[in-house]
Amino acid sequence: MEKKVTLMLILIISLTVSGQKRNYLFHTDENIARLKNQIDTDIEVNNAWKHQLEKADNLVNKERCGASDCQELGLAFRVTGDEKYAEAVKRILLDYSARKTWEGNDLLSRDPAWTGGLNTSHTGFYISIGYDCIYDYLTKKERSQIAEGLVKVCINPLKNNWLDPQTSFHTFDTMGHNWWSACVYMTGFTSLAIQNEIPEAKQWAIDISKTITEWLYYSGSVLQNKPRNFDRNGGFYESINYAAYGVSQYLLFRLAMNNVLPNVKQPDISELEKMADFFIYTTYYVKDDIPKVVNFGDGNTKRTGNACVLLLWNLGYHKDTYVWYLNKTMKGDNKEAIQLDSPNGLILNPDLPELSENYTPDMDLSQIYEDMGWATMRNSWGDNASMVAVKSGLTWNHAHADAGSFIVFHDGKYLIIDSGNSSYGNPLYTQFYCQSEAHNVVLFNGEGQDRGDPYFGVVNYGSLHNLVDTGDFKYLLANATGPYSHVLKRNYRNFIWVGEVLLVIDDLLAREPGQFEWLLHYNGESKRRGLDLSIKDGDAEVLVRPLYPETFSDGGLPHDFPEKMRLEEKFGYEDHHPENRKPYWSVSHFEKTARTKFISAIIFKSESNKDKLPVIERFQGNNYLGVRITQQGKKTEVYLNLLADGSIKHRNSVNEMNGWQTDAYLTALTFDEKTDISKVENLKDCFIGHGSYLRKDDQVLVHALSKYTAYFKDINTKVNVIFQGQPEVYLNVYDPMKTKQIKVNGSWVTGLYNKELKTINLKVE
Numbered sequence: 001m002e003k004k005v006t007l008m009l010i011l012i013i014s015l016t017v018s019g020q021k022r023n024y025l026f027h028t029d030e031n032i033a034r035l036k037n038q039i040d041t042d043i044e045v046n047n048a049w050k051h052q053l054e055k056a057d058n059l060v061n062k063e064r065c066g067a068s069d070c071q072e073l074g075l076a077f078r079v080t081g082d083e084k085y086a087e088a089v090k091r092i093l094l095d096y097s098a099r100k101t102w103e104g105n106d107l108l109s110r111d112p113a114w115t116g117g118l119n120t121s122h123t124g125f126y127i128s129i130g131y132d133c134i135y136d137y138l139t140k141k142e143r144s145q146i147a148e149g150l151v152k153v154c155i156n157p158l159k160n161n162w163l164d165p166q167t168s169f170h171t172f173d174t175m176g177h178n179w180w181s182a183c184v185y186m187t188g189f190t191s192l193a194i195q196n197e198i199p200e201a202k203q204w205a206i207d208i209s210k211t212i213t214e215w216l217y218y219s220g221s222v223l224q225n226k227p228r229n230f231d232r233n234g235g236f237y238e239s240i241n242y243a244a245y246g247v248s249q250y251l252l253f254r255l256a257m258n259n260v261l262p263n264v265k266q267p268d269i270s271e272l273e274k275m276a277d278f279f280i281y282t283t284y285y286v287k288d289d290i291p292k293v294v295n296f297g298d299g300n301t302k303r304t305g306n307a308c309v310l311l312l313w314n315l316g317y318h319k320d321t322y323v324w325y326l327n328k329t330m331k332g333d334n335k336e337a338i339q340l341d342s343p344n345g346l347i348l349n350p351d352l353p354e355l356s357e358n359y360t361p362d363m364d365l366s367q368i369y370e371d372m373g374w375a376t377m378r379n380s381w382g383d384n385a386s387m388v389a390v391k392s393g394l395t396w397n398h399a400h401a402d403a404g405s406f407i408v409f410h411d412g413k414y415l416i417i418d419s420g421n422s423s424y425g426n427p428l429y430t431q432f433y434c435q436s437e438a439h440n441v442v443l444f445n446g447e448g449q450d451r452g453d454p455y456f457g458v459v460n461y462g463s464l465h466n467l468v469d470t471g472d473f474k475y476l477l478a479n480a481t482g483p484y485s486h487v488l489k490r491n492y493r494n495f496i497w498v499g500e501v502l503l504v505i506d507d508l509l510a511r512e513p514g515q516f517e518w519l520l521h522y523n524g525e526s527k528r529r530g531l532d533l534s535i536k537d538g539d540a541e542v543l544v545r546p547l548y549p550e551t552f553s554d555g556g557l558p559h560d561f562p563e564k565m566r567l568e569e570k571f572g573y574e575d576h577h578p579e580n581r582k583p584y585w586s587v588s589h590f591e592k593t594a595r596t597k598f599i600s601a602i603i604f605k606s607e608s609n610k611d612k613l614p615v616i617e618r619f620q621g622n623n624y625l626g627v628r629i630t631q632q633g634k635k636t637e638v639y640l641n642l643l644a645d646g647s648i649k650h651r652n653s654v655n656e657m658n659g660w661q662t663d664a665y666l667t668a669l670t671f672d673e674k675t676d677i678s679k680v681e682n683l684k685d686c687f688i689g690h691g692s693y694l695r696k697d698d699q700v701l702v703h704a705l706s707k708y709t710a711y712f713k714d715i716n717t718k719v720n721v722i723f724q725g726q727p728e729v730y731l732n733v734y735d736p737m738k739t740k741q742i743k744v745n746g747s748w749v750t751g752l753y754n755k756e757l758k759t760i761n762l763k764v765e
Helices: 001-020 027-042 043-060 067-080 082-095 118-131 140-162 178-193 201-209 212-216 240-260 271-281 307-314 320-329 343-347 427-433
Strands: 365-371 375-378 386-391 405-410 413-416 441-445 463-469 475-478 488-498 499-515 516-521 525-530 531-536 540-548 566-574 579-587 593-606 617-621 624-632 634-641 653-657 660-662 666-670 683-696 698-713 721-723 729-734 741-744 747-752 752-754 757-762
Touching: 001 405, 027 043, 027 067, 027 343, 027 516, 043 067, 043 082, 043 343, 067 082, 067 118, 067 343, 082 118, 082 140, 118 178, 140 178, 140 201, 178 201, 178 240, 201 240, 212 240, 240 271, 240 307, 271 320, 271 365, 307 320, 320 634, 343 475, 343 488, 365 463, 375 463, 375 475, 386 488, 405 540, 413 531, 413 540, 427 566, 441 499, 463 698, 463 721, 475 683, 488 579, 488 634, 488 666, 499 516, 499 624, 516 593, 579 660, 593 624, 624 653, 634 653, 634 660, 660 666, 660 698, 660 729, 683 747, 721 729, 741 757
Parallel strands: 721 741
Antiparallel strands: 365 375, 375 386, 386 405, 405 413, 441 516, 463 475, 475 488, 488 499, 499 593, 516 579, 525 531, 531 540, 540 593, 566 579, 617 624, 624 634, 634 666, 653 660, 660 683, 666 683, 683 698, 698 721, 698 729, 729 757, 741 747, 752 757
């Protein structure tokens, strides 16, 4: 009787186990059902599916397939149920699981041998998808055989190199960037695929899931000049495509964990949404074409963060902004994305809600990543807008020697560019692409950053500060002094963007007299026309106009005007095509000096302003340089106070410039075009860059006891203030309307009105 009961229990358990529904990694029954419906109702999905099915049909007839082919074949089997696809996958699984290693000689010959690198992690991902998709097609013996093989050739080598306390040798300090994420989380991904056959695999995956916070919060290494991995605002210093790669490797694993082990709680990570925003901010959106991407470092203008945002959506992070972004990035030839015309793009393609036709993200137009020294500024979230990206931060590995560099997108084109990169095996990668001369920076006697910086890193990082964006006015300060400190004592680059004009103000001091030169890399065609250097690609055009220390000669031959700025054509190499030479410009002044100011205007030319371009005038006086910009019915005067450039100490930087008294380094004053700009009552907006006060005709306009950077909009009516300074500042602001309450950094602040001074005194926390 006991034997019968025992046999009955065994039979029931066996039937229960064999009848259990498999928790698939990605190809869940729900995802398959959704995809089938999309194939029937969406022409784009239908076309993408036909393309993938055609590829799968061709693979079935191949004598030998690769691991990545499991993606097309596995999808075809799960959708159609046709066993010819499963049989092809099985051949791949048996082949790869029986191999001794998936790594190449390059890594295996190192000491210690790298037995688990990217080849192993990538192959493990592909093989796991194939194993998962045809799991029910395999016999129990085949499952065990393949699973045991995966432990030997994939999981153990990766664990031994990256995780096992007894054998691991990789750390965050050496390989803790994108490699770590790929190798570790694909170990977890493969463990999830075989957890039914290998009892320990479930715990391996759970343990691996707990490591994410250590990777995210790695804080860097002082002795090895290694930076922290992530900026507090979600940026990743290596480049956009390496950010997308590293983060997506984790998200692929996290999504698989959600599907396979839904009852296992994974770490809460608030930074995931900031990472998505990082990709949105660093993408330039083009009408009727694929987006372009900020390509600092070893980036690529086609490599978006599509994979990460798509995976976040599948993980339940649903925002209209993500819908908008995915609609922009689901097409193209981004091989590292999960775009629609790919097997994983199809199985993970969500049913996104419809957005209004004129939808744009409810996000700031500008963003700064202070920990890594990146910033982006744009004039609109619409297609074909104008966008500027600036980098002044880290140099390490994939981050180039480009402190102070900037790039410009305009009217759908990438006009002022980063030279990009090449394959890492090409000598020009080290000799040119990583070096300062491949970027839009200032060189001194032909020198930029130390040429060893891309390999050894920089002790003194560059930095970005004081991003201000009011819509019509933007400001950013780049400090590139640290990376240039072997040749320069001072290397500050200020960006002031007013309407359709971007001023680039370089404040430079060398250790000895020498030659400064201003580099400009571009796409399209570029020619000098009088005072301007035109950069044109199709209908998109910007004009670059040097203003100080001199302008170009306006007519005649350069030989006849030796005191003017000189223009020299140089040659570098095309992005990702080192076989092609590419011209770029060097702008310099004849005078050898230890201290200078380069001020250049970049004019965004468009269909709407081509017949009435902004009028830009130089003016200067005692210890200041000025630029006057007249456009769109407004006039803005920008003052650079030469007493505030660090050349004096303890004597303050008090200066009077056209009657305006201030100690500010930079001042910008905006008026209606036809008003008397000498009158305080006509002042519309006021910018103070590193100053403590502004006065005119005995009237205090702004005042504090320490210097700050701030913008005062509508100062003669209901003033709105953007303020960046020390904590707990008592600020006096001109208040002719006697409002007693003004908006500071988006919040209303109440102050005390002073009748005698006509100011409101308020505390800024």
